[in-house]
Amino acid sequence: MNQIITVVSGLPRSGTSMMMKMLQAGGMELLVDDIRTADEDNPKGYFEYEKVKRLHKDSSWIGDARGKTLKVISLQLFQLPSRYQYRVVFMQRTLEEIIQSQNAMLKRLGRKAAAEDQETRILFAKHLAKVTSWLAQKKNICTCRISFNGMFTDPEREMDRLTSFFNHELDNGKMLQIVDQALYRKRC
Numbered sequence: 001m002n003q004i005i006t007v008v009s010g011l012p013r014s015g016t017s018m019m020m021k022m023l024q025a026g027g028m029e030l031l032v033d034d035i036r037t038a039d040e041d042n043p044k045g046y047f048e049y050e051k052v053k054r055l056h057k058d059s060s061w062i063g064d065a066r067g068k069t070l071k072v073i074s075l076q077l078f079q080l081p082s083r084y085q086y087r088v089v090f091m092q093r094t095l096e097e098i099i100q101s102q103n104a105m106l107k108r109l110g111r112k113a114a115a116e117d118q119e120t121r122i123l124f125a126k127h128l129a130k131v132t133s134w135l136a137q138k139k140n141i142c143t144c145r146i147s148f149n150g151m152f153t154d155p156e157r158e159m160d161r162l163t164s165f166f167n168h169e170l171d172n173g174k175m176l177q178i179v180d181q182a183l184y185r186k187r188c
Contacts, residue, residue, distance in 0.1 A: 005065045006113050010091030031049050041105045055080070074127065087142070090143055099120050
């Protein structure tokens with residue numbers, strides 16, 4: 001049995017759900033519970049596992065993710081137990097697009113944006129710098145950064161990076177079919 005836990009991570013609205021669906025199409029087994037169902041913001045699903053939200057309180061279940069793929073937002077990466085080996089696919093997207101997408105989602109939910117765009121941008125940039133530094137120091141984590149924007153502008157380059165990270169064991173053709181131009185709604 002594969003002992004490595006594959007983690008798809010990034011800021012919210014950075015393309016993590018799309019990557020989860022891509023990896024599933026490529027042949028990876030996902031650890032999801034489908035409690036959070038598809039909606040207007042993610043019409044193809046969220047691919048989440050509810051226990052991840054409580055990772056800071058209970059990580060006893062994480063061993064169940066060995067050989068599977070799990071979505072963990074970047075803020076929760078710090079909670080991953082160090083006794084396991086991880087392969088992290090970290091989704092990157094321009095901060096302006098992430099903020100626009102989050103604000104649109106909050107508006108649809110009838111909620112106000114948490115902070116001004118510039119303030120949010122600064123907070124996100126500081127967080128990403130912290131996560132990048134932390135990932136680089138972890139001996140039990142290998143990381144591949146994939147550009148959400150690049151999946152739409154130069155998908156072959158991003159797919160080459162992704163499939164190399166997985167030792168060319170994934171089905172590129174099936175994964176590329178998941179990239180849906182119609183769902184790239186907030187572009188800068």
